[in-house]
Amino acid sequence: MGSNDTTCPGPMKATSNGVFQGENPLHYALPLLILQICIVLFLTRALAFLLRPLRQPRVIAEIVGGILLGPSALGKSSKFLNTVFPAKSLTVLDTLANLGLIFFLFLVGLELDPKSLKRTGKKALSIALAGITLPFVFGIGTSFALRSSIADGVSKAPFLVFMGVALSITAFPVLARILAEIKLLTTDIGKIALSAAAVNDVAAWILLALAVALSGDGSSPLTSLWVFLAGCGFVLFCIFAVQPGMKWLAKRCPEGEPVKEHYVCLTLGVVLAASFVTDLIGIHALFGAFVIGVIFPKEGHFASSLVEKVEDLVSGLFLPLYFVSSGLKTDVATIQGAQSWGLLVLVIFNACFGKIVGTVVVSLYCKVPLDESLALGFLMNTKGLVELIVLNIGKDRGVLNDQVFAIMVLMAIFTTFMTTPLVLAVYKPEKMRTSGDYDNRTVEDTNRTKKPLCLMFCFQSIMNIPTIVNLIEASRGSNRKEGLSVYAMHLMELSERSSAILMAHKVRKNGLPFWNKDKSGNSSDMVVVAFEAFQRLSRVSVRPMTAISAMATIHEDICRSAESKRTAMVILPFHKHVRLDRTWETTRNEYRLLNKKVMEEAPCSVAILVDRGLGGATRVASSDFTLVITVLFFGGNDDREALAFAVRMAEHPGISLTVVRFIPSEEFKPENLKLEITEIQTGSCSGETKLTDIEAITELKENLIKKESSPSDSDIESRIVYVEKIVKCHEDICEVVKEYSRSNLFLVGKSPEGSLASGLNVVKSDTPELGPVGNLLTSSESVSTSASVLVVQQYVASCDSPTVGVLKNTTKEVLPVEDSESP
Numbered sequence: 001m002g003s004n005d006t007t008c009p010g011p012m013k014a015t016s017n018g019v020f021q022g023e024n025p026l027h028y029a030l031p032l033l034i035l036q037i038c039i040v041l042f043l044t045r046a047l048a049f050l051l052r053p054l055r056q057p058r059v060i061a062e063i064v065g066g067i068l069l070g071p072s073a074l075g076k077s078s079k080f081l082n083t084v085f086p087a088k089s090l091t092v093l094d095t096l097a098n099l100g101l102i103f104f105l106f107l108v109g110l111e112l113d114p115k116s117l118k119r120t121g122k123k124a125l126s127i128a129l130a131g132i133t134l135p136f137v138f139g140i141g142t143s144f145a146l147r148s149s150i151a152d153g154v155s156k157a158p159f160l161v162f163m164g165v166a167l168s169i170t171a172f173p174v175l176a177r178i179l180a181e182i183k184l185l186t187t188d189i190g191k192i193a194l195s196a197a198a199v200n201d202v203a204a205w206i207l208l209a210l211a212v213a214l215s216g217d218g219s220s221p222l223t224s225l226w227v228f229l230a231g232c233g234f235v236l237f238c239i240f241a242v243q244p245g246m247k248w249l250a251k252r253c254p255e256g257e258p259v260k261e262h263y264v265c266l267t268l269g270v271v272l273a274a275s276f277v278t279d280l281i282g283i284h285a286l287f288g289a290f291v292i293g294v295i296f297p298k299e300g301h302f303a304s305s306l307v308e309k310v311e312d313l314v315s316g317l318f319l320p321l322y323f324v325s326s327g328l329k330t331d332v333a334t335i336q337g338a339q340s341w342g343l344l345v346l347v348i349f350n351a352c353f354g355k356i357v358g359t360v361v362v363s364l365y366c367k368v369p370l371d372e373s374l375a376l377g378f379l380m381n382t383k384g385l386v387e388l389i390v391l392n393i394g395k396d397r398g399v400l401n402d403q404v405f406a407i408m409v410l411m412a413i414f415t416t417f418m419t420t421p422l423v424l425a426v427y428k429p430e431k432m433r434t435s436g437d438y439d440n441r442t443v444e445d446t447n448r449t450k451k452p453l454c455l456m457f458c459f460q461s462i463m464n465i466p467t468i469v470n471l472i473e474a475s476r477g478s479n480r481k482e483g484l485s486v487y488a489m490h491l492m493e494l495s496e497r498s499s500a501i502l503m504a505h506k507v508r509k510n511g512l513p514f515w516n517k518d519k520s521g522n523s524s525d526m527v528v529v530a531f532e533a534f535q536r537l538s539r540v541s542v543r544p545m546t547a548i549s550a551m552a553t554i555h556e557d558i559c560r561s562a563e564s565k566r567t568a569m570v571i572l573p574f575h576k577h578v579r580l581d582r583t584w585e586t587t588r589n590e591y592r593l594l595n596k597k598v599m600e601e602a603p604c605s606v607a608i609l610v611d612r613g614l615g616g617a618t619r620v621a622s623s624d625f626t627l628v629i630t631v632l633f634f635g636g637n638d639d640r641e642a643l644a645f646a647v648r649m650a651e652h653p654g655i656s657l658t659v660v661r662f663i664p665s666e667e668f669k670p671e672n673l674k675l676e677i678t679e680i681q682t683g684s685c686s687g688e689t690k691l692t693d694i695e696a697i698t699e700l701k702e703n704l705i706k707k708e709s710s711p712s713d714s715d716i717e718s719r720i721v722y723v724e725k726i727v728k729c730h731e732d733i734c735e736v737v738k739e740y741s742r743s744n745l746f747l748v749g750k751s752p753e754g755s756l757a758s759g760l761n762v763v764k765s766d767t768p769e770l771g772p773v774g775n776l777l778t779s780s781e782s783v784s785t786s787a788s789v790l791v792v793q794q795y796v797a798s799c800d801s802p803t804v805g806v807l808k809n810t811t812k813e814v815l816p817v818e819d820s821e822s823p
Helices: 002-006 029-054 058-069 078-084 087-111 114-118 122-147 156-168 172-181 188-214 221-251 261-281 285-295 301-327 337-365 370-380 385-396 402-417 419-426 443-449 462-475 498-506 526-537 554-564 589-601 637-649 673-682 686-709 711-718 730-739 768-778 805-813
Strands: 453-459 484-493 542-549 569-573 576-578 584-586 605-610 627-633 655-664 720-727 745-749 788-793
Touching: 029 058, 029 078, 029 087, 029 301, 058 301, 058 402, 087 172, 087 261, 087 285, 087 301, 087 385, 114 188, 122 156, 122 188, 122 337, 122 370, 156 188, 156 337, 156 385, 172 188, 172 370, 172 385, 172 419, 188 221, 188 285, 188 370, 188 385, 221 261, 221 285, 221 301, 261 285, 261 301, 301 385, 337 370, 337 402, 370 419, 385 402, 402 419, 443 453, 443 637, 453 462, 453 554, 462 484, 462 569, 462 627, 462 637, 484 554, 542 554, 554 589, 569 589, 589 605, 589 768, 605 768, 627 637, 637 655, 637 686, 637 745, 637 788, 655 730, 686 720, 720 730, 730 768, 745 768, 768 788
Parallel strands: 453 484, 453 569, 484 542, 569 605, 627 655, 627 745, 655 720, 745 788
Antiparallel strands: 576 584, 605 788
16 A cells, blocks of 8 residues: 555546545545636636726637746745645546537637638738738747747747747637727727628647747658648548538527527537547647637528527636646746846737738828727737647647747737727827817707708617618608618627627628628518618618627617717617517617717717607518607607607608697696706796797797698698697696597607606606606506606707706606506
């Protein structure tokens, strides 16, 4: 027995019998692995949370977390290292980490679309080639300095190639994440950076395959040649034999139907088989998974379903293990003395100088502005997981020693960490925003100047499409030629999931369609079908856009796009929807916060559409389109904006408009004196507002009189009715509203002014963004209607906040109500 204690420990058993049986679970593979995973997840997520204010990608937290668990920090304690990460457990840890990495590289391959590489412009291609060539040359030069000092004795050719590849890599997934975080994903510079990074990524994998082939243990050069040729043969086999089978599977997975389980298993089996073949060849198992991902058909429902099923487990659970596996090999303490630290500075300088200067010079030659060229240089210098893969393969094959490995890992962290701050320092997207150089920021101003009306409709899902299409049809009028310009912005949340970057392939640049139009015409996007059908039925061209951002900051994308497109009004969907039993259900509470932020910061008027099935669930021909609209006019900027929009809609031959103006009688007494007093205090310009209200109503009356006297406009006149209602109390207002409860759509101002509005009781509402009248129509039991409601807020440049006193004070007394309240 004594002799056995001095030999190497045998393999660990899988499971223990528990502490009550006198066994230590940490001496068994499964419980120890569970503990390792828990520690890794807690540490990396905590670091990601701490680095979030610095807008750093999660890969930084995962690399640093792996280093902290290794011999550079916590691993300095031999007791911790031998207890949590004993040497006999590392085989299991590395195997599981590499298995997760195989599937993650399959997902990375899915993000790269070979068709988009073919469409890469000369500008992006030139930048990509410059971003590879010059750093590769600098990497070879750096390798000579390292071999003559701290890397003496390593194989020359493999070391040269590994160093060149390590310095020339751009991490495509990390770059896409950074672009999304700093709001550049949908811009011209984002398009160039993504295209160049995709080319760079493919070139880096080809060079890495060459480096791996050269780093084999075979003494004969023919061995490396056979490895490389066999790898090329494998790629050709995948393209001509495997890809047709994948396309056949994709065609058998139609949109709207769940993907069959055996199709998913077959695909994952192909990924593992390809990994086995490439490992058999002598390249690396990762290459097979990456190649299968690249050739996998991106069109259709199959790819997205596959990503949803695989990525959360892989990127959330298995992938952090690879960073720990890498961190356990990284010992910063090996970098000792002035020479080693000087070499670290040299490696970082050469990596940054080669990548940044090469990119900037070619960008300037391609007539890219200096600030954008510098931003592109910093963006292309992003490293990440692929960099770690290169370094780990090099270390495992004996090409990189401990000291060189630690230097290169620190270089990867430094270059990625500096990307976001430097890009934000040299390139400020706010410069692109127009600063007061367009005047028609409201519908009222647009109607007065007789300019084309520009609207922006925002939507989160296909649920919003039928209502948006019908509202666009109502807004186009009939007497104005090309008088309506519409942008439809698809709001996509950028989550921590890597597949969110797949949306980047659908973005070419801001303002252009966010979908890829298939030349064969068999597009699976129902949003595409809806808008294209509408364009064929009407003469309104809807220009789709997309906003890909975190929910907390997506309002910035909306406001920036509204200003760049010179929009007069942004129309947002309400954060609740109606269920089949006619009760409210919250879609997502984050949408309410989004609406609130847009209303506070928008450079134009804003409207919230409370949809109860406006115009039905389907689109009808323009000749059959009918809508009954009612405007409830109390007074104020917002009410005038609602009136102006309604008058614009009334030009449509299928729309009947009724304008109801509420006038307080002499006996009227406000029911809420507190609100009235606060309104007087905050509404110092109420006299001017009242005068403008009178002018707007007078203009409406004069237009109706003119149309009555004109035989050609008699039909138009009959569709607009102006009514004045004298009310004594709040109950009278409710009774008047009930008379028009059979309307299809109500247009109301968010913050009406005057003593009548101050008397509206909205204490029980949990949606102050709808204002007192909007809440009366949507959540009040005293008014029962199934009509949709459009709550309008007019842009007011002279005020810090467009919200007037009535709403500001009523929000202080808001009490929550149930979401299932009857609409």
